[in-house]
Amino acid sequence: MNAQIGRTSAIQIGARSLLAFALEPKAPLAEWLATLDEWLSRSPSFFAAKPVILQMGGLDIPLKEYRDLLGQLARRHIRVMAVENTHRLLVGPHLPPVVSGGRVVSPDKLLDEPAPAAQTPAAQTPAATAPAAPAPELAAPLPPQTLYHEGNLRSGQQIVHLEGDVVVVGRVASGAEIVAGGSIHVYGALQGRAFAGVAGGGEARIFCREARAELLCVGEAFVTAEDMDSKFEGLPIEASVEGGRVKIRVLN
Amino acid sequence: MGNVIVVTSGKGGVGKTTSTAAIGAALAETGKRVCVVDFDVGLRNLDLVLGAERRVVYDFINVAQGDAKLNQALIRDKRVETLYLLAASQTRDKDALTDEGVERVIGELKASFDWVVCDSPAGIERGALLAMRFADTAVVVCNPEVSSVRDSDRIIGLLDSRTRRAEGGSRIDKHLLLTRFDPNRSARGEMLSVADVLEILSIPLVGIIPESEEILRASNIGAPITMNAGASLAAKAYKEAARRLAGEPVPLAMPSEKKPFFSRLFGRRAA
Numbered sequence: 001m002n003a004q005i006g007r008t009s010a011i012q013i014g015a016r017s018l019l020a021f022a023l024e025p026k027a028p029l030a031e032w033l034a035t036l037d038e039w040l041s042r043s044p045s046f047f048a049a050k051p052v053i054l055q056m057g058g059l060d061i062p063l064k065e066y067r068d069l070l071g072q073l074a075r076r077h078i079r080v081m082a083v084e085n086t087h088r089l090l091v092g093p094h095l096p097p098v099v100s101g102g103r104v105v106s107p108d109k110l111l112d113e114p115a116p117a118a119q120t121p122a123a124q125t126p127a128a129t130a131p132a133a134p135a136p137e138l139a140a141p142l143p144p145q146t147l148y149h150e151g152n153l154r155s156g157q158q159i160v161h162l163e164g165d166v167v168v169v170g171r172v173a174s175g176a177e178i179v180a181g182g183s184i185h186v187y188g189a190l191q192g193r194a195f196a197g198v199a200g201g202g203e204a205r206i207f208c209r210e211a212r213a214e215l216l217c218v219g220e221a222f223v224t225a226e227d228m229d230s231k232f233e234g235l236p237i238e239a240s241v242e243g244g245r246v247k248i249r250v251l252n
Numbered sequence: 253m254g255n256v257i258v259v260t261s262g263k264g265g266v267g268k269t270t271s272t273a274a275i276g277a278a279l280a281e282t283g284k285r286v287c288v289v290d291f292d293v294g295l296r297n298l299d300l301v302l303g304a305e306r307r308v309v310y311d312f313i314n315v316a317q318g319d320a321k322l323n324q325a326l327i328r329d330k331r332v333e334t335l336y337l338l339a340a341s342q343t344r345d346k347d348a349l350t351d352e353g354v355e356r357v358i359g360e361l362k363a364s365f366d367w368v369v370c371d372s373p374a375g376i377e378r379g380a381l382l383a384m385r386f387a388d389t390a391v392v393v394c395n396p397e398v399s400s401v402r403d404s405d406r407i408i409g410l411l412d413s414r415t416r417r418a419e420g421g422s423r424i425d426k427h428l429l430l431t432r433f434d435p436n437r438s439a440r441g442e443m444l445s446v447a448d449v450l451e452i453l454s455i456p457l458v459g460i461i462p463e464s465e466e467i468l469r470a471s472n473i474g475a476p477i478t479m480n481a482g483a484s485l486a487a488k489a490y491k492e493a494a495r496r497l498a499g500e501p502v503p504l505a506m507p508s509e510k511k512p513f514f515s516r517l518f519g520r521r522a523a
Binding site for chain 2: 100101155156157158174175176177214215222224225226
């Protein structure tokens with residue numbers, strides 16, 4: 001009997017943008033750990049089960065000390081899920097993966113309640129910028145929020161809003177950029193770059209009154225100005241994703 | 253290993269981007285693999301001059317920070333197939349570039365291109381210093397006027413002190429590219445003469461680009477002058493400059509003034 005040749009099923013690879021705490025260890029490490037301990041003594045399980053990233057830019061240590069540091073953190077129930085700005089020698093299969101391009105946000109975005117100002121002598125350490133009170137659990141996903149921008153977005157300006165839609169009442173110039181977790185609405189000419197749906201889900205769309213975009217990206221599909229059909233140039237359009245590709249249609 | 257050229261000037265508006273595009277295109281037209289790199293993060297223009305602004309997906313910052321591979325960010329020119337562009341980011345600033353990131357990207361470019369031509373931002377701050385840092389050769393773009401010459405002098409000082417080569421005890425090759433030159437105005441004393449500029453800057457002259465209307469037209473069309481108006485005097489001057497940079501001995505003719513008939517008649521009286 002012949003072997004049956006089955007259809008290979010595709011693996012769905014998604015992408016997520018999440019918030020994580022960023023800790024920045026400073027030399028001398030013993031002193032930094034002591035400060036951390038002092039702070040943890042007030043909120044012992046603050047980092048337990050929370051995503052933590054190490055920001056290694058200010059630290060140049062050999063591999064052995066790095067492993068020790070990870071061990072020390074693990075003993076304090078801090079699990080390092082990734083590192084930023086690390087030396088290339090501190091990368092390996094049994095070490096946390098390297099990430100880059102992280103955006104700085106206020107730590108209270110990770111919490112339910114607003115963080116009170118830190119008033120410890122250790123105010124210099126990044127950990128101290130987190131609240132001193134015992135921390136609540138990670139916030140449940142917030143309902144989508146819309147960000148409104150009145151006026152033109154000029155070349156070089158950028159709006160990043162991962163929590164929902166972005167509405168621009170004005171023009172988005174060449175060289176300007178909008179990154180939205182949800183959809184993007186531009187009531188004017190879109191001449192710059194628009195990234196919609198970066199928070200996942202294929203529902204996001206881009207709407208604009210006048211299509212002259214340099215790049216349209218919806219979810220994981222994108223199209224550059226060059227690859228866009230010129231018949232859409234200057235028209236009001238909607239861009240969505242269909243079959244893994246950006247689909248543009250004229251709104252009339 | 254490729255040769256890294258930085259096109260720099262200190263002063264803005266003297267023609268760095270135009271010259272980068274023209275020299276890059278001229279070198280590529282000889283069949284060499286060339287990558288032009290825009291270091292003007294936040295005020296990028298090289299993509300416009302090369303007509304590639306509608307094709308930029310990833311940029312220099314993405315590659316330097318490891319978010320994209322070099323191959324993903326390189327844009328191949330449609331007219332000259334050995335010419336590539338690495339665009340700058342418009343939404344970031346110069347602080348997004350680190351020494352290590354730039355060194356790694358330049359190293360990768362050197363490994364796969366014959367020429368890496370870096371378009372420096374104006375000024376003497378971080379962006380300009382990073383653009384020159386890993387260069388082997390510098391093209392100092394200068395207009396025949398005093399402010400440009402003084403700024404060029406300042407840049408030459410930095411090229412001799414703040415580049416990797418200078419710090420290692422060796423020297424960076426420096427060449428002067430005199431742009432927007434008008435022989436008639438120079439003869440009337442309204443512009444510095446070639447000799448004046450050379451006397452002050454005392455680095456070898458690699459080319460004299462005549463003031464030309466064709467250049468603005470080419471930039472607006474999105475084509476380097478050597479492609480758009482290949483037969484023009486400016487394009488010829490750029491092509492010859494590129495050959496000199498490549499080490500070919502090309503004699504440099506001083507542009508002579510073309511006196512109109514009346515000025516020949518009344519020239520003596522005017523003087």
